[in-house]
Amino acid sequence: MGPSARPRVRFVAFEASRTGSPALLLRLLRWAVGAGRIDADVVCWRDGPLAAELSRVAPTRVLAPATRRSFLETAALGVSELGLPALGRRVDEARVRLALRGADDVDVLYLNGVPSFVALPALAAPGVPVLGHVHELEFALGRSLPAGGEGLLGRPDRYVAVSQAVADNLVGRHGVASDRVAVHRGFVDDRIAPGSTPPSALRRRLGVPDEAPVVGAVGDLIWRKGPDLFLALGAALAKRTGRAGAAHLVWVGGAPGRGTWAETTTDRALRGLDGRVHLVGEQAHPEDWYGLFDLLVLPAREDPFPLVALEAAQRGLPVVAFDQGGVPELLAPPGEAPAGIVVPPLDVEALADAVDALLEDPAAATALGVVGAARVAERHVTSVAAPALVDEIEALR
Numbered sequence: 001m002g003p004s005a006r007p008r009v010r011f012v013a014f015e016a017s018r019t020g021s022p023a024l025l026l027r028l029l030r031w032a033v034g035a036g037r038i039d040a041d042v043v044c045w046r047d048g049p050l051a052a053e054l055s056r057v058a059p060t061r062v063l064a065p066a067t068r069r070s071f072l073e074t075a076a077l078g079v080s081e082l083g084l085p086a087l088g089r090r091v092d093e094a095r096v097r098l099a100l101r102g103a104d105d106v107d108v109l110y111l112n113g114v115p116s117f118v119a120l121p122a123l124a125a126p127g128v129p130v131l132g133h134v135h136e137l138e139f140a141l142g143r144s145l146p147a148g149g150e151g152l153l154g155r156p157d158r159y160v161a162v163s164q165a166v167a168d169n170l171v172g173r174h175g176v177a178s179d180r181v182a183v184h185r186g187f188v189d190d191r192i193a194p195g196s197t198p199p200s201a202l203r204r205r206l207g208v209p210d211e212a213p214v215v216g217a218v219g220d221l222i223w224r225k226g227p228d229l230f231l232a233l234g235a236a237l238a239k240r241t242g243r244a245g246a247a248h249l250v251w252v253g254g255a256p257g258r259g260t261w262a263e264t265t266t267d268r269a270l271r272g273l274d275g276r277v278h279l280v281g282e283q284a285h286p287e288d289w290y291g292l293f294d295l296l297v298l299p300a301r302e303d304p305f306p307l308v309a310l311e312a313a314q315r316g317l318p319v320v321a322f323d324q325g326g327v328p329e330l331l332a333p334p335g336e337a338p339a340g341i342v343v344p345p346l347d348v349e350a351l352a353d354a355v356d357a358l359l360e361d362p363a364a365a366t367a368l369g370v371v372g373a374a375r376v377a378e379r380h381v382t383s384v385a386a387p388a389l390v391d392e393i394e395a396l397r
Helices: 020-034 051-055 071-081 085-099 114-123 138-142 150-154 164-174 199-206 227-238 242-246 261-270 307-314 327-331 348-360 362-379 382-396
Strands: 008-015 039-046 060-062 108-112 130-134 158-161 181-183 214-218 248-252 277-281 295-298 319-322 340-343
Touching: 008 020, 008 114, 020 039, 020 051, 020 108, 020 307, 020 382, 039 051, 039 114, 051 060, 085 114, 108 114, 108 382, 114 130, 114 150, 130 382, 138 164, 158 164, 158 382, 164 181, 214 227, 214 307, 227 242, 227 248, 227 261, 227 277, 227 348, 242 348, 261 277, 295 307, 295 348, 307 319, 307 327, 307 362, 319 327, 319 348, 327 340, 327 362, 340 348, 340 362, 348 362, 362 382
Parallel strands: 008 039, 008 108, 039 060, 108 130, 130 158, 158 181, 214 248, 214 295, 248 277, 295 319, 319 340
Antiparallel strands: none
């Protein structure tokens, strides 16, 4: 990278998937590099569809394929399974160092998400501060590190938490000193991406009648995100009268062969919801689908600060969610006007009641959407949030 007054930062992403933490990293890098605030390179532990976009912003090295192990990963795992875990770890560290040969030294190591903490043994260098950007609450956090790697969670010099809920979990359950944790909530681009497919075309594609309201959800099809609860919501709405009884439900995200896709499609058929609940899979242009939705529902069991809620609110959509994780910090901050409705966790009937109420009262839905759009524009866009994150980096240098 050469001498520079700017901090030289190595960003590590566990995967380059179209999910929240890699998307947030891409937004941060676009702003920080474009503004000349940092010199950056990126290490992707695993490949994914965002790797090409990351490489257009900063030099990017991908260490392994997205959906299978590399030869050296397999070798490291095999050695460990033969009862030589220390040797397996050394093989894995050598694999990473080999992939990064010739890379310049850096001033700060930025770990984007707890799964990326696995890079610490190979990438941490004496005297180089480590910033850990934590996007996980307890359930996801517990599955983010391999057996024996739990101590890695305490290694960063500084933590950024994507919500107060995440910060409280780090401090309360994992003993991280509160003065080492800063809360910087997620953000979206200042400019709303224009849709490429009109809602009418999406309706025709799915066979949704023109007059039917559409309840949307966006996320990977995994247990934590609650696709089974989304199906239960569909069944509950199907028993209602009025607009709720005619509603169609659309889930954007996931893919056959991944997560709980097979389980969800099987349960959908068993519930008799094949014509009412639509699973459209991962989309290259998910912004198209927000134009189809009358509201967004978040049936997640655990979500630290979902970017999809920001994306929906930015477009003026009301959001209905369970009262868990960081989403109440967006939808119902104390002493402020609500931008959505939160209901008790896992209470599907309460979720259905909230959806029903908003579908029957478009004026109330619009009012929530107006508050949400204003809140996102004020606090949760790149031009506001990214500079504060770069300030954290510069303070560590």
